Amino acid sequence: MRVTLFYAAAILLCTACAPSQPTTKDVSVDSSVENSDKGAVSASIASWLDKSALEQAQAIAEGELSSEALVRGYLARIEKLDGDVNSILALNPNAIEEAKAADLARKNRMRKGPLFGLPVLLKDNIETSELPTTAGAMALVNNDTKRDAPIVARLKAAGAIVLGKTNLSEWANFRSESSISGWSAVGGLTRNPHMLSRSACGSSSGSGAAMALRLASLAVGTETNGSIICPSSMNGIVGFKPTVGLLSRTHIVPISYTQDTAGPMTANVNDAWLMASVMAGVDPKDSATKDATTHMLSAPQQSMLATDLKGVRVGVVRYRQGDNPHVLSTYEKALSSLTAAGAELVEISDFKQPESFWADSYQVLLSEFHYTLNEYLESSPADIPVRSLSELITYNQAITRELALFNQDIFEKAVNTDDTKSQKYASALALVRKTARQNGIDALMAEHKVDVLVAPSNSPAFLIDGVYGDHSPMGFIGIGYLAAIAGYPHLTVPAGEVKNLPVGISFIGKQWDDEKVLRIGSIFQAKHGAYIKPGLLPSRLHNPELLEAVKGL
Numbered sequence: 277m278r279v280t281l282f283y284a285a286a287i288l289l290c291t292a293c294a295p296s297q298p299t300t301k302d303v304s305v306d307s308s309v310e311n312s313d314k315g316a317v318s319a320s321i322a323s324w325l326d327k328s329a330l331e332q333a334q335a336i337a338e339g340e341l342s343s344e345a346l347v348r349g350y351l352a353r354i355e356k357l358d359g360d361v362n363s364i365l366a367l368n369p370n371a372i373e374e375a376k377a378a379d380l381a382r383k384n385r386m387r388k389g390p391l392f393g394l395p396v397l398l399k400d401n402i403e404t405s406e407l408p409t410t411a412g413a414m415a416l417v418n419n420d421t422k423r424d425a426p427i428v429a430r431l432k433a434a435g436a437i438v439l440g441k442t443n444l445s446e447w448a449n450f451r452s453e454s455s456i457s458g459w460s461a462v463g464g465l466t467r468n469p470h471m472l473s474r475s476a477c478g479s480s481s482g483s484g485a486a487m488a489l490r491l492a493s494l495a496v497g498t499e500t501n502g503s504i505i506c507p508s509s510m511n512g513i514v515g516f517k518p519t520v521g522l523l524s525r526t527h528i529v530p531i532s533y534t535q536d537t538a539g540p541m542t543a544n545v546n547d548a549w550l551m552a553s554v555m556a557g558v559d560p561k562d563s564a565t566k567d568a569t570t571h572m573l574s575a576p577q578q579s580m581l582a583t584d585l586k587g588v589r590v591g592v593v594r595y596r597q598g599d600n601p602h603v604l605s606t607y608e609k610a611l612s613s614l615t616a617a618g619a620e621l622v623e624i625s626d627f628k629q630p631e632s633f634w635a636d637s638y639q640v641l642l643s644e645f646h647y648t649l650n651e652y653l654e655s656s657p658a659d660i661p662v663r664s665l666s667e668l669i670t671y672n673q674a675i676t677r678e679l680a681l682f683n684q685d686i687f688e689k690a691v692n693t694d695d696t697k698s699q700k701y702a703s704a705l706a707l708v709r710k711t712a713r714q715n716g717i718d719a720l721m722a723e724h725k726v727d728v729l730v731a732p733s734n735s736p737a738f739l740i741d742g743v744y745g746d747h748s749p750m751g752f753i754g755i756g757y758l759a760a761i762a763g764y765p766h767l768t769v770p771a772g773e774v775k776n777l778p779v780g781i782s783f784i785g786k787q788w789d790d791e792k793v794l795r796i797g798s799i800f801q802a803k804h805g806a807y808i809k810p811g812l813l814p815s816r817l818h819n820p821e822l823l824e825a826v827k828g829l
Contacts, residue, residue, distance in 0.1 A: 321349040329394055329493040329547040330576075336382065336393040343375040343382075343393030343437065346493070350395055350439060354491050360472055360812065363485035364397070365463040367440035368406045371395065374437045390575060391554060392435030394493040399483050400441040400463070401448055401498060401529035402538060404428045407438075408658070411529040412446035412460020414678055415671050419658045425527035426562075427496070427538050427555040434554040439492050442482030448503060449479035450531050450645060452682040454745035457481055457507075461678050467740065468511060469810035470777055474737035475746065477506035483541045484511035488778075488810050494551055495541040500531045500641070501760040502734075504539045505782065509733035509768045512778030512808040514801070515541045516548040518790050520763030522568050523552070524559030530648035532641050533564070534705065535760055545769060545798040549576045552790065571788040576798065585799055586618035591726035594625045598753035600735060603779055606772035607732050610781045613804035614730070619796075622724045627755075629711050636704035637761055642686070642693040643701045649690075665691045682745060712762035718786060728789075728796050731755050733768040733780035754782055765790040767797045770806040776816055778808040 324332060324341055335341035351367070358364050368374075378393040387393075398404055401411045408420040424432065432438070443463030449455055457478030458466035466481040468474040469488045476485045480497030484507030487495045497504040499517045508515025517539045525536050540551035553573035559565045592611060597604060615621060630636075646665055653663045662668045669687050672678040694700045720729060731754045738748045759766035764787050768780040783800070785793040813819060817826050 321345050325349050325353060326490050326543075328544055329391070329542065330550060332493055333390060333392060333394055336378075337387060339382070343378040344372060346393065347371050347375040347395050347437065347439065350492050353489070357469075357489050357812070358486070358491060360467065361469045361476075361485050361489065362464055362466050363442055363469075363476070363482040363489070363491065365400050365410075365412070365441045365443040365460075365482060366407050368438050370406060371437055371439050378435065378437065387435070389433060389435030389554075390550060391431060391494070394436050395439035396431055396436045397439050397442050397483060397486055397492040397495040398428065399444050399480050399495075399497050399538075401444060402428060402496060403527040404438050404441075407441055409441075409529065410460075410462045411448065412444050412462050414461045414675050415662045415668055416529075416660060417462060419656055419660050421527070421656060421658050423527055423657075426524035426557070426559045427528075430555050430557060431496075431551075436494070442480070442486050442495060444480060444482055445478030445503075448498060448500065448529070448531055450500070450641070451684050451686050452745075453685055454682045456681055456740065456742065457746050458485075458740075459681060461675070465740070468737045468777075469812055470512065470808065471737065471811070471813045471816060473739060473815045474777065475510065475740050477510040477734075477737065479503040480507045480515075480541060484508055484513060484515070487511070487513045487541050487543060490543065494547060496538055496551075496555075497541045498528060498536065498538045499760065500535045502756050504541060505754075505756045505766055505768045505780075506734050508541055509780030510737040510778060512770050512773070512780075512810070513541060513543060514545050514548050514770070514797075515539065515768045515780075516545075516552060516794065517759065517766040518552055518556070519571070519765050519788050521564035521566075522556045522571065522573075522788075522790060524557070524562045524565055526559050526561045530645075530652055532644040533648055534640065534644060534709075535763060537763075545767065545794060545801045546576045548767070549573065549791075549794040549798065552794070567788075571790070573791050573794070576794075583799060584618040585614065585796065588619045588728070588796060589724075589726040590614055590619045590621050590796075591624045591720060591724050591729040592621050593720075593729055593731040593755055594623060595627050596753050596755050597732055598735060598751060600750045600774070602774040603732055603735060603753070606774060606779045607781065610771040610800075610804060610806075611730070614800060617799055617803045622726050624720060624724055624729070627716070627720065629716070630707060633708060633711055637708045637757075639693065639701065639704040640708060642690040643696050643698070646690045646693060647696050681742060708761050712758045713764075713787075716758050717762055717764055717784065721786060727785075728793060729755065729782075729784040731782050731784075732771075733782045736774045736777035736779055755784065756782060759784045763787065765793045767793050769797050769801050769804075770808060771804070772806050773808045776811060776813065776819055
């Protein structure tokens with residue numbers, strides 16, 4: 277099999293307007309994994325592609341499945357299914373050789389780690405030694421640092437193989453207030469695999485869409501505010517944003533040092549739990565992780581997985597549930613599953629926050645982004661053309677492709693905002709953190725004596741709109757913003773579907789409640805069992821059940 281990259285060719289083509297787009301990958305698949313349909317895999321391998329990472333790892337350990345077959349199977353599926361979705365930005369040219377080496381190590385009884393031989397996809401703002409880290413931006417096309425982010429090093433130490441990089445909303449969706457989620461200048465536009473006219477949300481768009489199509493065993497996303505949870509919910513997968521400080525942020529293109537974190541995006545909660553336990557740990561270069569060892573996750577064990585929720589009190593958040601009757605119906609069914617599992621539901625109807633909360637939260641991000649991005653650009657060992665945000669703004673102005681769809685007004689605000697040493701920044705940070713933490717999640721959970729808060733994760737996916745940018749007709753819902761600003765754990769699990777589009781339910785806990793949140797989410801998923809298979813429909817009107825209805829009599 278050949279795997280080659282062609283960044284140069286891809287960046288000359290507009291990929292944002294047509295459903296079928298070139299991507300920064302070119303995959304040719306050996307005939308041994310093909311059948312009559314180009315890119316399809318044999319039935320024996322295809323059956324493994326949809327199994328959990330836990331099952332795959334056990335099969336590899338027992339010699340029932342080879343890592344090479346798994347990697348080849350996913351590469352073939354990428355070629356077959358990802359053309360219109362465009363979730364994969366680049367592939368590791370050494371993935372097959374690394375898989376062969378893993379199989380040889382297993383044969384020689386040298387297998388190490390719980391993720392041994394499993395292919396993983398990384399959002400392309402996370403550094404890995406195999407590929408450049410572009411954040412989707414033309415300025416970073418040559419940002420080949422030859423280093424692994426600590427979380428990637430931990431994945432590799434656990435035996436995982438980097439399969440490739442996923443597309444993302446450029447600069448993690450912190451460039452323009454009229455942005456289109458899932459678009460980057462390098463990767464083009466990622467579409468929702470359930471309905472290609474709909475957004476994959478962002479900024480971890482590619483990781484969400486790729487896992488919905490099961491293009492790898494595991495994927496990693498990053499979040500500042502909603503960038504793991506929204507694409508996970510809208511693509512119908514599990515996404516876990518851990519407590520800020522559980523996972524290192526070193527060598528990840530930043531936005532905010534008070535809110536940024538990486539996290540698993542997977543097919544099920546137990547895979548996310550295992551993945552988080554592997555990636556967690558202290559990083560001397562990231563002071564936020566100084567207490568990570570104290571709060572390390574145990575790996576999920578079989579004895580934990582099939583229990584009930586007796587004795588668990590669940591706070592049912594109503595004030596941000598929205599008024600879409602279809603979403604509310606799905607939410608109620610999920611709540612019924614929690615009750616059936618033994619949980620006690622406690623209604624929470626209201627929450628008030630200061631009038632300046634949203635403005636102050638934006639101020640914090642603008643100040644932190646300017647500082648952290650300058651630091652990242654200055655420290656990159658690669659040959660890149662910009663070393664500061666101000667230089668980046670000037671660079672983009674000369675690149676037609678960068679500004680063809682929307683502007684860079686967030687960049688322009690950030691470069692002119694007060695720095696992180698100002699009193700304005702300090703006051704804004706104190707207000708939003710106190711609102712989200714002590715007066716928010718902590719207070720709600722203490723007042724109602726609950727173990728976890730639940731709410732709808734978000735509305736169903738909205739239309740991709742090249743005129744107005746991202747907008748949801750019935751509004752963005754859920755309380756994920758509180759967990760993001762507080763830096764607290766947040767898990768989204770598929771709850772059901774609304775008109776062929778997935779809807780997730782959120783589980784949110786206090787700081788360092790990561791394992792509790794994952795345990796409750798795991799039991800909910802086992803009892804509720806919602807799985808929404810992507811239909812790759814051009815639009816909802818292409819649903820076979822509706823074709824007759826849209827024809828004239």
